[in-house]
Amino acid sequence: xxxxxxxxxxxxxxxxxxxxxxxxxxxxxxxxxxxxxxxxxxxxxxxxxxxxxxxxxxxxxxxxxxxxxxxxxxxxxxxxxxxxxxxxxxxxxxxxxxxxxxxxxxxxxxxxxxxxxxxxxxxxxxxxxxxxxxxxxxxxxxxxxxxxxxxxxxxxxxxxxxxxxxxxxxxxxxxxxxxxxxxxxxxxxxxxxxxxxxxxxxxxxxxxxxxxxxxxxxxxxxxxxxxxxxxxxxxxxxxxxxxxxxxxxxxxxxxxxxxxxxxxxxxxxxxxxxxxxxxxxxxxxxxxxxxxxxxxxxxxxxxxxxxxxxxxxxxxxxxxxxxxxxxxxxxxxxxxxxxxxx
Amino acid sequence: xxxxxxxxxxxxxxxxxxxxxxxxxxxxxxxxxxxxxxxxxxxxxxxxxxxxxxxxxxxxxxxxxxxxxxxxxxxxxxxxxxxxxxxxxxxxxxxxxxxxxxxxxxxxxxxxxxxxxxxxxxxxxxxxxxxxxxxxxxxxxxxxxxxxxxxxxxxxxxxxxxxxxxxxxxxxxxxxxxxxxxxxxxxxxxxxxxxxxxxxxxxxxxxxxxxxxxxxxxxxxxxxxxxxxxxxxxxxxxxxxxxxxxxxxxxxxxxxxxxxxxxxxxxxxxxxxxxxxxxxxxxxxxxxxxxxx
Numbered sequence: 001x002x003x004x005x006x007x008x009x010x011x012x013x014x015x016x017x018x019x020x021x022x023x024x025x026x027x028x029x030x031x032x033x034x035x036x037x038x039x040x041x042x043x044x045x046x047x048x049x050x051x052x053x054x055x056x057x058x059x060x061x062x063x064x065x066x067x068x069x070x071x072x073x074x075x076x077x078x079x080x081x082x083x084x085x086x087x088x089x090x091x092x093x094x095x096x097x098x099x100x101x102x103x104x105x106x107x108x109x110x111x112x113x114x115x116x117x118x119x120x121x122x123x124x125x126x127x128x129x130x131x132x133x134x135x136x137x138x139x140x141x142x143x144x145x146x147x148x149x150x151x152x153x154x155x156x157x158x159x160x161x162x163x164x165x166x167x168x169x170x171x172x173x174x175x176x177x178x179x180x181x182x183x184x185x186x187x188x189x190x191x192x193x194x195x196x197x198x199x200x201x202x203x204x205x206x207x208x209x210x211x212x213x214x215x216x217x218x219x220x221x222x223x224x225x226x227x228x229x230x231x232x233x234x235x236x237x238x239x240x241x242x243x244x245x246x247x248x249x250x251x252x253x254x255x256x257x258x259x260x261x262x263x264x265x266x267x268x269x270x271x272x273x274x275x276x277x278x279x280x281x282x283x284x285x286x287x288x289x290x291x292x293x294x295x296x297x298x299x300x301x302x303x304x305x306x307x308x309x310x311x312x313x314x315x316x317x318x319x320x321x322x323x324x325x326x327x328x329x330x331x332x333x334x335x336x337x338x339x340x341x342x
Numbered sequence: 343x344x345x346x347x348x349x350x351x352x353x354x355x356x357x358x359x360x361x362x363x364x365x366x367x368x369x370x371x372x373x374x375x376x377x378x379x380x381x382x383x384x385x386x387x388x389x390x391x392x393x394x395x396x397x398x399x400x401x402x403x404x405x406x407x408x409x410x411x412x413x414x415x416x417x418x419x420x421x422x423x424x425x426x427x428x429x430x431x432x433x434x435x436x437x438x439x440x441x442x443x444x445x446x447x448x449x450x451x452x453x454x455x456x457x458x459x460x461x462x463x464x465x466x467x468x469x470x471x472x473x474x475x476x477x478x479x480x481x482x483x484x485x486x487x488x489x490x491x492x493x494x495x496x497x498x499x500x501x502x503x504x505x506x507x508x509x510x511x512x513x514x515x516x517x518x519x520x521x522x523x524x525x526x527x528x529x530x531x532x533x534x535x536x537x538x539x540x541x542x543x544x545x546x547x548x549x550x551x552x553x554x555x556x557x558x559x560x561x562x563x564x565x566x567x568x569x570x571x572x573x574x575x576x577x578x579x580x581x582x583x584x585x586x587x588x589x590x591x592x593x594x595x596x597x598x599x600x601x602x603x604x605x606x607x608x609x610x611x612x613x614x615x616x617x618x619x620x621x622x623x624x625x626x627x628x629x630x631x632x633x634x635x
Contacts, residue, residue: 245450245530246450249444
């Protein structure tokens with residue numbers, strides 16, 4: 001009896017360990033498959049709509065290059081040069097193949113390679129947006145956590161008041177105030193311009209701090225509010241009582257149990273914040289004189305440079321969908337129950 | 343031993359047959375009164391009982407009778423704006439009114455612990471159930487990560503879960519109610535408490551699973567001398583496990599005594615009603631005549 005039991009137990013344990021590994025592997029593969037399943041259709045539909053915009057807008061490179069008084073023959077010649085005389089789906093096929101290879105085409109206005117132009121602007125914008133996101137998350141987390149821990153006290157109310165004020169201030173107002181006070185008045189930061197990180201981390205940070213601060217207000221407000229609400233709600237859950245009864249310390253319960261479950265709405269909000277940051281960068285880049293992605297998008301749209309606008313949209317789609325996927329993956333890791341749609 | 347409040351008639355008072363005067367009580371509740379500070383109403387009006395090691399005390403009564411509040415007071419987890427306004431609770435000889443938060447944390451889990459109705463909600467939905475048991479072992483017993491994991495699997499086996507290794511890595515939403523109650527019990531006894539409060543622990547479970555959980559509690563009591571407080575609205579559950587029963591109604595203890603005495607010779611009309619309803623609505627009524635004929 002005892003010998004068989006001794007033999008059975010290790011065999012069973014190995015089996016269980018193997019089953020656990022398979023389980024974990026299956027989970028990861030499932031998550032990857034689902035991510036691809038979301039990314040591919042969204043990308044296809046979004047790029048198709050993006051491409052259809054040219055036909056819908058009726059814009060033509062011939063108008064830009066030849067002006068208003070061009071003859072129909074000349075227009076036809078130029079359009080044929082750009083391949084616009086082909087059937088719509090064939091045009092889409094050519095363009096989409098290029099996109100898959102990272103080639104976004106050539107500008108109608110100056111014939112420059114759009115991928116290169118976007119690459120230049122993206123470095124600036126991503127630096128600013130990422131820094132704004134970091135400031136927003138760190139400050140928002142601190143404020144939200146403090147308000148939740150001291151809920152219904154004057155600290156909670158003061159934080160809620162502050163957060164409400166900064167949430168209604170648009171980035172361009174904050175930007176102008178920051179330039180006036182910190183750059184012109186106190187001369188702490190440069191008021192405009194950009195230096196790449198390769199030329200020194202210090203100057204790079206100095207140039208992106210003010211635009212990042214201007215953009216971060218909204219993120220701070222949303223993170224702080226969502227986190228406060230999430231933490232207060234999680235605090236009154238039964239599993240907190242369960243953890244208390246098991247004799248765990250308040251600190252451990254907060255960081256190990258409450259924070260983990262209260263984080264869900266905050267993470268979901270962050271997923272929405274990133275596209276908003278890319279959008280808001282158009283205005284801040286004007287104020288701070290940055291040649292970024294947003295400014296490039298704006299200039300291209302005003303010039304009627306359709307391939308450049310399409311390129312901007314494709315890059316935005318990739319950025320936004322990727323960021324949302326990352327947020328979803330983190331969310332699935334932090335709160336596994338969210339994965340099965342409860 | 344005056345066990346009842348002044349509101350109950352003296353002829354209903356019973357003296358409890360004390361199991362042994364030698365062992366000091368793990369949990370002593372003395373004339374505890376609990377009030378709602380907002381409405382200024384007294385919800386629990388004088389509850390007293392003593393729990394010596396290895397003993398089991400049952401509390402029965404309808405919902406709203408103050409059973410759960412009494413237990414929560416003993417655990418120091420009264421809901422907001424409820425407070426103990428009279429009497430005292432002693433855990434292992436220490437009055438809980440004098441405890442600081444760190445002392446409370448040290449006492450909970452390792453001296454007194456609890457399981458509740460709706461076990462799924464008392465476990466964290468985002469953490470594997472095994473890891474939650476291992477956390478208790480790590481914090482309260484100072485075990486290393488690997489040892490704690492091993493101990494958690496042992497505990498899951500001790501509460502008679504058939505595949506403890508598998509259950510260790512599962513989340514609450516992947517387990518059934520009966521399995522979750524076993525997991526909750528495993529987490530509650532992980533730091534070897536001396537008293538366990540089971541507040542309606544079997545209420546939401548179906549009858550066969552309920553019987554299994556009751557057997558498990560009886561086994562734990564026998565094996566490790568765990569003292570039990572069993573709270574239920576079901577007299578059968580309490581009769582199954584306890585030496586001593588308190589019958590509560592509207593915040594008062596209407597009857598208190600050894601289980602057999604309360605069951606066979608109920609003094610208060612509410613206790614008689616409870617027993618009569620069991621006779622009237624229990625399954626026995628349908629089974630006995632058939633067997634007789």
